[in-house]
Amino acid sequence: MNSKEILKYGIGILILEIILLGLWIYQMKPDPSTSIGIVLILPFLFGLNLIIGLIFYFLKKPLSKLFLINSIICPLIFYAFWSLWFIYWNERNYEDFSFGVDKRKLEVSLSKTSDYFSISDLTNKPNGSTTGLYFGKYERKGDSIKLTDGETKMYIIKNKLIGFPEKPTEIKLTRTE
Template identity: 75%
Template sequence: MNSKITLKYGIGILILEIILLGLWIYELKPDPSISIGIVLIIPILFGINLILGIIFYLLKKPLSKIFFVNSIVCPLIFYAFWNLWFMNWAERNYEEYSFGIDNRKLEVSLSKTSDYFSISDNTNQKNGTTTGLYFGKYERIGDSIKLTDGKYKMFIFENKLIGFPKSLNEIKLKKAE
């Protein structure tokens, strides 16, 4: 097989690989809780291509070179798609508002994939962690949002939080962008 045909096969495999890996990640819809999976998936992709390269080499097929090169290229493509998926992940999955009260930074997070909300304290937290304060379900009613914790009912109306347990006044919210 000459180099032009090998190059065509290589480009074909590359295009197929880009389509399949992109569709796989899109269908998988990974969330940050499974992001450690990359530690397993990348070596598996490397290994599959390396094994195919060895098999084709032992069969004296010129495709072996393609799979040896692909053992490096495929994991890199997967890594790129994986990182692209997690770019703006929070914005795709959550609607967030922030506010301050008593020198504390708090955040209201509404899930776009379910009807759950959380109110967390972000004050002086290390490594981006938060302290959960209130959790429950929310419901959109007209132009307001009703937040129901097991004990409390709060509302978001015109970017104001009404009924927050630590405040008698309505609290101005800043929508995260």
């Protein structure tokens, strides 16, 4: 097998694994709680290609070098797709608004994949952690949103929060990206 044929096989394998790895991540739709899975998947992809390459090497097949090189390339492609998936993950799954009450920075987060909301305190929290204040279901009606957490009912109307227990008057909300 000459180098042109090996190059053709290499390009074919590269295109095939780009398509398969991209579809796999798209089908999995991972969320941040599953990010630890990359610790298992990357070594698996490396090991799989390495084993195939070694088998071909011992069988004296010319594609052995291709799979040995692919043992590095395949995990890098997977890592790139995995990272790209999470770049705009929050924007795809949540609609966020920020507001302030008594020198505290707060955030309303509405899930785009369910009917749940949360209101969290973002003030003085190390490492990006937050303190959850309210959590419940929301319902859209026209241009308004009704937030319900047990007995507490709040409304978002024209980017204003109405009925927040700590400041019942309307609070201007700022949409965050």
